[in-house]
Each structure stands twice: as C-alpha cells, then as structure tokens.
Amino acid sequence: MSEAAPSSPPFGSTELGIDIVKIERISRALARHGRRFPLRILTAAEDAYVRWAQALVPNTADIAGNPGTNLNEAELRAAAESLQDAGPQLTREKLLELVIAAPSKDRLAALASLARPAMDYTFFSLLTDRIEKAAGAEKDKLTALRAGLLEATQRIDEAQQAHVGRAAELLKQVAGAKDLDLALQAVLPLVDEVFLGVLEANLRAARERGDSTTAARLAEISSQLQAMARESLPPGIRLAQSVLEQENEDEARSILEGASASIDADVLGALMGAAESLEKEGDPEGAQRLRRLHRHALGLSMRARMAPQGGTS
DSSP, rough: OOOOOSSSSSSSSOOOOOOOOOHHHHHHHHHHHHHHHHHHHGGGGGGGGGGGGGOOSSSSHHHHHHHOOOOOOHHHHHHHHHHHTTSOOOOHHHHHHHHHHSSSEEEEEEEEHHGGOSSSSSHHHHHHHHHHHHHHHHHHHHHHHHHHHHHHHHHHHHHHHHHHHHHHHHHHHHTTOOOOHHHHHHHHGGGGHHHHHHHHHHHHHHHHOOOHHHHHHHHHHHHHHHHHHHHOOOOHHHHHHHHTTTHHHHHHHHHHHGGGGGGGHHHHHHHHHHHHHHTTTOOOHHHHHHHHHHHHHHHHHHHHHHHHOOOOO
C-alpha cells in the first residue's frame, strides 16, 4: 500500500525559503530505527539536550485499541525485561517467540510498541510461515495474532507520522519567529527527540542544496537549544560534557585539574558511562582514554576532599 502525500508540506515555504524534509521520510526512518534514529543523527555535543526527550512510543492506549486506558507500568516493564533477556542481539526469530508467548493483549501491545522497528516484512514473513505450517486452533490463534500485530504497527506508524508533523509545524513557527530567544523559551517543554530529528534533517537538507539562509537559521536554533540544555544540566554533567568534548587528552585533564573541587559523582559517572559506551561500540582506544580521565578525575576529587580547609589551625 503506497503512502499518501500530505495535503500540504509540514514546514512549508516561509520567508526563509525552507523546504521541509518530507514527513514520510522521517517517519519511515523512525519506524525502521526507533529511538536510535534521532540519536544517531545528532552530534555528540547535541546529545545533552536529548535529555528533554519525551517517550517516542505513541500512547499505549492507541496501540492496544482500548481508548481511555493506558498499559500499566508492570506490562511495559515485563515486556522490556523479556526483550532484554533475549540477549544483546535480538533476532526476529526470538522476537516472534516472545510475541507468540505473550500472556495477554496488553503484553502484546507493549511488545509491539517497544520492538516496532523489528516488526518488518521479514518478521511478518516468519509469522506467515508459522501460520502455514500450523493447523486447527493453533493456526487460528496465529492468524488472529498476525491481524492484531498488523493493526498495532499501523497505529504506531500513524501516531509517529502525526508526531513528526506536529514537530515540523513547531519548527516552522520557531524558525519564522522574530524573537528567537522568546520563541524557544515558549516551546521548550515541547522539544523532544522527534523535534530534534526534524531540525537536524532540515538542517542537513538546507546545507546539501546550498540554502545558506535557511541553514544559518536552523543552525542558530540548534546552537541555542544546546546552550539552553547545557545551562539546565547539573554542574557535574556540564563539567563532564566539557571534558568529553575535548579531542586532546591533555586539554581534558587540564579542565579537570582546573575544576577539581567541582568533581562529583555526576562527573565520575558520566566519564565511566561514556567509556563503557565506547567499549560496546568497538572503540577500545577511546574507552581506555576515558578510563584514564576517570581515574585522573577520581584522584583529583579525593585530593580536593582531603585538602585542609582554609582558616583551620
């Protein structure tokens, strides 16, 4: 089934000459990659303000097809735990077994919301193969399961597309505002991962087509959001972010040494967390660099706490 084009472009053509990256394109990327899409297209410096992100998954009441009630936290937690227990490499075969074994419609809806990116053509082909090999009550059960999942994924995709459309309209309003500072302050509670994804996609598109006016405006929005995010973070996280932004290890050490009295659990946790992330991503050298900085920060923190207080005899 082909996707219908929107009746009007979500970001339109404004006095800045902005042509939006189409809603469908971003929606498809979000459906394929889930939460990884907006995070993947953001730079390391922009990751800080992703802390504002709201849940990317649409309202679970819509997914379950039971308006007026939300999936309870226990079902969502149980679904998340089952996905985690399946291992770091969740295959479609493993996901299919979890779906078939789901004890309730709520659990099935929770699994669909959390694992939507994996419920693609290959996944449904596997389910169809199971249906064709089954017989009797088992065949009927699997057929009903497929119908329910198709409906659930369609609801998720429609909700996601609507979310992207709202984010695009919001970006249009911000970009066209005369007072950018005031506009950003007003929409700040609505800034989430999808908004950032739309912003970054349009910034890239403007640069690719050589639209310097639009690119400059969108870059200004991005820069100001980063600054607002940095200001809203705890001091320790801001210090850690400054350290992580340094390419030169000596410069990073110098920043830590100049702020040794401010090194706290947030700083140490952020450095160690970043090291573990790099290790998982297959960057052992980068991970070792951050572990060295973590040890240096820990030593500085201990020395700062052990130093004699001024005014004591």
